[in-house]
Amino acid sequence: MSAKPKLAFFSFASCEGCQLQVLNCEDELVDLVGAVDIVNFREAIDEKREDYDIAFVEGSITREEDVEEVKEIRERAKLVVAFGACATLGGVNAMKNLQPLDQVRRYVYGDKAQVFSTAEVRPVHEVIKVDAKLHGCPVSRPEFLELCKCLLAGKEFKAPNYPVCVDCKLLENVCLYHKGMTCLGVVTRAGCDPLCPSFGNKCIGCRGLVDNPNVDAAFDVLEDVGLTLDDVLKDFTMFNACDEKVKKAL
Numbered sequence: 001m002s003a004k005p006k007l008a009f010f011s012f013a014s015c016e017g018c019q020l021q022v023l024n025c026e027d028e029l030v031d032l033v034g035a036v037d038i039v040n041f042r043e044a045i046d047e048k049r050e051d052y053d054i055a056f057v058e059g060s061i062t063r064e065e066d067v068e069e070v071k072e073i074r075e076r077a078k079l080v081v082a083f084g085a086c087a088t089l090g091g092v093n094a095m096k097n098l099q100p101l102d103q104v105r106r107y108v109y110g111d112k113a114q115v116f117s118t119a120e121v122r123p124v125h126e127v128i129k130v131d132a133k134l135h136g137c138p139v140s141r142p143e144f145l146e147l148c149k150c151l152l153a154g155k156e157f158k159a160p161n162y163p164v165c166v167d168c169k170l171l172e173n174v175c176l177y178h179k180g181m182t183c184l185g186v187v188t189r190a191g192c193d194p195l196c197p198s199f200g201n202k203c204i205g206c207r208g209l210v211d212n213p214n215v216d217a218a219f220d221v222l223e224d225v226g227l228t229l230d231d232v233l234k235d236f237t238m239f240n241a242c243d244e245k246v247k248k249a250l
Ligand code: SF4
Pocket: 014, 015, 016, 017, 018, 019, 058, 059, 083, 084, 085, 086, 087, 091, 092, 136, 137, 138, 139
């Protein structure tokens, strides 16, 4: 990789909110653009070059024509980052997979349905090899900056692989289950500085499941408050409809 790596940002099915998080790094942006060349980033520049080193791919793959495009990105880039929940999990777009495709297409496009192509939603790693994943909806700014440092230093970036509950307990938040609510923090990957429960909102799993979720402990929590898996299953489909464990439980 050259002394000043070239970064490129691409979006597939997404709201581009994760790319906006890059622009929101106001204090660090000057240092970042001093360390790298950003050569493709439609949220901020007109330039569109194809000689990039690191590609940040935002969004999920939802059409057959996306497949060719993302494969071309993979061929050009030395490193590919799946950028945000749409890319790492399929995200909210994957709720489409829970209904017949034709029905979804008619619902969205009405009598123009046949004009627009659509396919089962897939996260990026199911179509091409990815070198790193940045979780969250949207991605966290500190994690984005940490990932950039790792990539520039040639180090592996490791996202936390323990549940949101750990950080939530450290903050001494009262558990939402004890307030009669549900929360997926028991099995969801930490790293968001338990954003939702800290503000009284349930975790809906935007960072995906930890690699080895302690399902027994999760069932114990549900049982303690008189709930079952069915009571939380719908929440899992918000971001994790592509996850094999969730698909099996549905
Ligand atoms: S992960 Fe969330 S913020 Fe990022 S592109 Fe998808 S919907 Fe938008």
